[in-house]
Amino acid sequence: MSESKWIPTVCYQCKAECAILARVEDGVVREVKGNPRARGKMCVKGMAGITTLYSQERLKHPLKRVGERGEGKFVRIGWDEAMNIMETKLRELRKRGEGHKFTYSMFPHSTTDPKWRFVNAMGGFITTGLPHCDSAKIMAHLHTFGCFPNHHIAPMYYTVPKGGVMILSGRHPFGCLDDACVPRDILDAKERGAKLVVIDPIFRTEAAKADWWIPIRPGGDAALFLGMCNHLLTKGLHDKAFCDKWVREGDMAGLMAFIKNKTPAAMSKICDVPARDIVKLAEMCAAAPSVSVDAFKSIMYGNAMDWGHAWSIFLVITGNLDNPGGQPMPEIAPMAPVAPVPPPPNLKELGYHRTGPNRARFDHYTFFLQPTWYAAQAVREGTLKVFFASECNPALSEMGSGEWREAMTLKDRSGNYALELFVLTEIMPSETMKWADLVLPDQTNFERWELLYMPWWYNFGHTAAVCQPVVKPVGESRHANRVMIDLGKRMFPEFFAFKDDVEYYDIELSGIGMSMRKMLDGGAIWSPGTVGFRKYEDAGRFNTPSGKIELEWKMYGDIGQQWPSPELPLEFRRDADKYPFILVNFRTIFLNNTGAWSQNNAQLRDPVSGIDANPVLLNPVDAARLGIADGDMVTVASSTGSVRLPASLTERIKPGCAGIIHGFGQTMGKVASRGAWAGDNELIADAGSHLDEQDLRGGEAHVSTRVKITK
Amino acid sequence: MKQLSIMVDLDRCIGCKTCIVACRNHHGLVNHETAMPEGMSHYLRVESELTGTFPRLAEDYWVVMCQQCKKPPCIKACAAGAITKDAQTGIVRIDREKCTGSGACIEKCPYGVIQFNAEGRFAHKCELCHDRVVHGQEPVCVEVCLADALRFGEREILQMQAEAAGKKLLKKRSTQSILYVKRAD
Numbered sequence: 050m051s052e053s054k055w056i057p058t059v060c061y062q063c064k065a066e067c068a069i070l071a072r073v074e075d076g077v078v079r080e081v082k083g084n085p086r087a088r089g090k091m092c093v094k095g096m097a098g099i100t101t102l103y104s105q106e107r108l109k110h111p112l113k114r115v116g117e118r119g120e121g122k123f124v125r126i127g128w129d130e131a132m133n134i135m136e137t138k139l140r141e142l143r144k145r146g147e148g149h150k151f152t153y154s155m156f157p158h159s160t161t162d163p164k165w166r167f168v169n170a171m172g173g174f175i176t177t178g179l180p181h182c183d184s185a186k187i188m189a190h191l192h193t194f195g196c197f198p199n200h201h202i203a204p205m206y207y208t209v210p211k212g213g214v215m216i217l218s219g220r221h222p223f224g225c226l227d228d229a230c231v232p233r234d235i236l237d238a239k240e241r242g243a244k245l246v247v248i249d250p251i252f253r254t255e256a257a258k259a260d261w262w263i264p265i266r267p268g269g270d271a272a273l274f275l276g277m278c279n280h281l282l283t284k285g286l287h288d289k290a291f292c293d294k295w296v297r298e299g300d301m302a303g304l305m306a307f308i309k310n311k312t313p314a315a316m317s318k319i320c321d322v323p324a325r326d327i328v329k330l331a332e333m334c335a336a337a338p339s340v341s342v343d344a345f346k347s348i349m350y351g352n353a354m355d356w357g358h359a360w361s362i363f364l365v366i367t368g369n370l371d372n373p374g375g376q377p378m379p380e381i382a383p384m385a386p387v388a389p390v391p392p393p394p395n396l397k398e399l400g401y402h403r404t405g406p407n408r409a410r411f412d413h414y415t416f417f418l419q420p421t422w423y424a425a426q427a428v429r430e431g432t433l434k435v436f437f438a439s440e441c442n443p444a445l446s447e448m449g450s451g452e453w454r455e456a457m458t459l460k461d462r463s464g465n466y467a468l469e470l471f472v473l474t475e476i477m478p479s480e481t482m483k484w485a486d487l488v489l490p491d492q493t494n495f496e497r498w499e500l501l502y503m504p505w506w507y508n509f510g511h512t513a514a515v516c517q518p519v520v521k522p523v524g525e526s527r528h529a530n531r532v533m534i535d536l537g538k539r540m541f542p543e544f545f546a547f548k549d550d551v552e553y554y555d556i557e558l559s560g561i562g563m564s565m566r567k568m569l570d571g572g573a574i575w576s577p578g579t580v581g582f583r584k585y586e587d588a589g590r591f592n593t594p595s596g597k598i599e600l601e602w603k604m605y606g607d608i609g610q611q612w613p614s615p616e617l618p619l620e621f622r623r624d625a626d627k628y629p630f631i632l633v634n635f636r637t638i639f640l641n642n643t644g645a646w647s648q649n650n651a652q653l654r655d656p657v658s659g660i661d662a663n664p665v666l667l668n669p670v671d672a673a674r675l676g677i678a679d680g681d682m683v684t685v686a687s688s689t690g691s692v693r694l695p696a697s698l699t700e701r702i703k704p705g706c707a708g709i710i711h712g713f714g715q716t717m718g719k720v721a722s723r724g725a726w727a728g729d730n731e732l733i734a735d736a737g738s739h740l741d742e743q744d745l746r747g748g749e750a751h752v753s754t755r756v757k758i759t760k
Numbered sequence: 761m762k763q764l765s766i767m768v769d770l771d772r773c774i775g776c777k778t779c780i781v782a783c784r785n786h787h788g789l790v791n792h793e794t795a796m797p798e799g800m801s802h803y804l805r806v807e808s809e810l811t812g813t814f815p816r817l818a819e820d821y822w823v824v825m826c827q828q829c830k831k832p833p834c835i836k837a838c839a840a841g842a843i844t845k846d847a848q849t850g851i852v853r854i855d856r857e858k859c860t861g862s863g864a865c866i867e868k869c870p871y872g873v874i875q876f877n878a879e880g881r882f883a884h885k886c887e888l889c890h891d892r893v894v895h896g897q898e899p900v901c902v903e904v905c906l907a908d909a910l911r912f913g914e915r916e917i918l919q920m921q922a923e924a925a926g927k928k929l930l931k932k933r934s935t936q937s938i939l940y941v942k943r944a945d
């Protein structure tokens with residue numbers, strides 16, 4: 050009989066990183082499914098992960114660019130040569146005193162990612178998807194009630210009581226960005242009698258299951274929630290006892306003064322939700338035993354900070370913090386530091402790679418990651434000289450793709466690239482690869498060791514999980530973490546004195562009395578225990594400077610941002626007659642956005658088991674006005690870019706909006722390059738050079754950009 | 761005859777296609793190395809229906825697999841006698857040894873669910889995970905369904921469960937052995 054067993058590990062087809070089991074038979078992964086010790090689910094992307102692992106398109110050897118950047122021509126080299134190229138350039142950079150001109154773009158799989166350690170040792174910066182996605186939300190919650198949620202801290206849907214209200218505001222949890230258990234948990238809560246309210250300009254799966262769908266004008270969420278706050282506060286429907294006890298003195302009075310003119314009628318004009326519906330939703334929330342707000346995508350508005358602030362205020366005045374069915378507030382379990390710890394760069398002194406017109410005003414942001422990422426400007430202004438990227442696809446994921454490409458190929462007077470070295474680790478061919486000088490073959494989650502540690506995961510039953518190799522690596526692939534540890538050993542032996550990644554993780558785990566061995570024996574996951582509720586009551590304080598909830602952001606007083614604006618920044622409001630449509634870019638469960646590994650996955654791009662088309666969605670009312678028929682090729686143009694796409698007419702989308710899926714547009718890889726689809730970032734303006742107000746008020750302009758449609 | 765079945769709950773199916781890929785993995789339907797979109801066998805497919813006009817819309821999703829027909833047209837179509845309906849379980853099975861690869865069943869199946877393996881020249885389809893259910897396990901799709909929209913059991917018992925949960929049988933879709941239900945309201 051052949052050997053066959055289920056091995057616990059972790060999925061990495063998307064950033065939710067669900068705990069899974071892999072069935073390995075005779076050294077080959079045959080099947081995968083959710084780990085029953087965790088919350089037991091795995092989504093379609095994860096299921097298709099085996100296709101990523103074995104695809105003949107896998108990059109198997111280090112590649113070095115020949116020819117110009119953008120041509121996509123490479124020769125195979127050995128790992129030694131690749132390591133030498135990186136070491137030589139980085140040493141030279143440090144010698145010039147420009148270590149901070151090194152940036153690594155990655156998604157740290159834990160707060161203790163070894164790649165991040167390398168960046169700190171080098172004195173460089175890390176940039177993650179966060180500046181694009183959820184810095185604004187993190188900062189909003191951090192400022193207001195001192196907890197560190199990000200989009201992974203979805204409400205714990207399994208705690209929502211009967212009658213509880215679950216609000217999804219521009220959020221598609223059925224796409225499984227939090228954990229694959231979430232769709233089930235939301236539907237279970239519904240069956241228990243909780244109510245699902247979906248606020249979204251596009252009618253999607255979540256809306257189809259909702260008790261109430263509210264098709265909002267994109268970017269109107271802050272206005273909608275401020276309108277609700279106005280109604281609750283002026284009618285005395287807010288949780289007075291909670292506010293009296295926990296809100297900093299003076300803040301309620303300040304809020305009352307601020308909210309006075311944010312009436313449902315006034316806010317309705319901005320968000321295009323009827324005033325009576327704003328009142329109805331407010332009253333529904335006031336009467337409910339719990340309200341949760343899940344809003345990931347909607348923080349990608351041009352006013353993400355305001356929206357995060359408005360939403361935080363709403364949670365506070367309805368008393369929905371750390372209660373069953375409300376906003377969880379995770380605790381951080383202490384991992385042990387791996388001494389000696391390399392110090393991070395001094396942001397106060399060096400500043401961010403921020404070169405736009407509002408540079409000075411950025412000093413107000415206290416977050417350790419850049420509020421927004423300005424790759425193109427940084428290259429242009431000489432503050433980015435060496436760029437590494439892993440598990441991201443900046444050629445498609447950066448706002449302003451055109452400017453990004455230009456920056457990559459920008460040369461100085463002597464004909465050298467301004468960006469001196471660009472290194473990319475990649476599992477599959479990617480669009481970004483075309484511009485890289487070195488392309489290093491990375492490993493899938495089935496081939497690598499990794500300690501995943503996300504304190505907020507405890508919402509899903511664990512905080513740490515171990516990804517372990519279940520099969521031999523394909524070709525000469527090496528996991529990016531190992532590559533950076535090796536480079537660290539060469540360049541900074543004092544900070545990389547441990548044996549390898551596994552020993553590094555072991556030291557970290559000792560902080561919680563665990564080890565890799567113990568983790569594996571326990572099913573590859575670890576949980577600190579139960580989540581607990583209303584922990585601020587036991588602590589007697591919130592984790593803010595005053596110990597109270599701080600509704601007014603006093604530190605932003607001098608940039609006029611102590612209270613949230615209901616409006617989008619000016620650049621998204623002007624030129625409305627020239628660009629009458631609002632671009633709504635959205636996600637699907639079938640793709641990890643621009644991730645080259647999912648775009649190149651045959652099962653995920655198969656029309657039966659995935660998605661293979663990305664037309665621009667238009668409402669038939671708009672199409673009729675413009676004389677556009679279903680399937681017609683149209684030009685979608687913003688003030689900074691344009692794409693040609695077939696139009697798909699559907700009742701799903703709110704008139705005045707144009708919808709496209711985020712993540713298409715690859716020209717590399719046999720699977721990913723199928724069809725003449727386009728990347729949405731061709732249309733979205735590059736923040737540093739084109740936007741003035743937006744970059745101070747947060748996030749990416751994914752759901753705010755104005756476009757026009759012509760045949 | 762006992763009829764094993766799957767009950768599809770339209771209140772829960774979100775059309776995520778997880779079941780399709782898990783089924784392919786379990787039954788080895790994909791050559792992961794060379795797979796290209798549009799060329800892969802599949803034992804299930806997702807269907808959906810959007811009704812209404814903006815902003816009053818409704819949409820349902822469900823999956824279609826072999827319906828384990830009561831009087832299977834595929835059996836009648838097969839001259840080689842390769843298809844039978846198992847008396848113990850009501851599962852319609854294709855005997856790969858006897859299958860001549862004529863493709864006659866594929867044309868006659870009203871649900872378009874029979875797949876053809878061009879290399880081995882044989883017809884194949886969902887057999888309700890016969891390999892698993894005879895060992896007391898659920899079919900793969902039922903186990904992995906992201907939304908817990910599928911339930912496995914005897915058709916008769918599933919119907920009682922639906923009734924107890926206040927779900928109504930969608931008669932038009934449930935004429936064969938697979939059941940489709942939705943909240944009665």
Ligand code: SF4
Pocket residue numbers: 060061062063064065066067090091092093094095096224225226227228229
């Ligand atoms: S949500 Fe899906 S793709 Fe993402 S980690 Fe979980 S199972 Fe994998």
Ligand code: SF4
Pocket residue numbers: 825826827828829832833834835852868869870871872873874885
């Ligand atoms: S659905 Fe098709 S394959 Fe299945 S029993 Fe009926 S006719 Fe045969």
Ligand code: SF4
Pocket residue numbers: 772773774775776777778779780806822823904905906907908909910
């Ligand atoms: S996995 Fe479940 S919810 Fe998803 S398509 Fe299949 S039956 Fe529907």
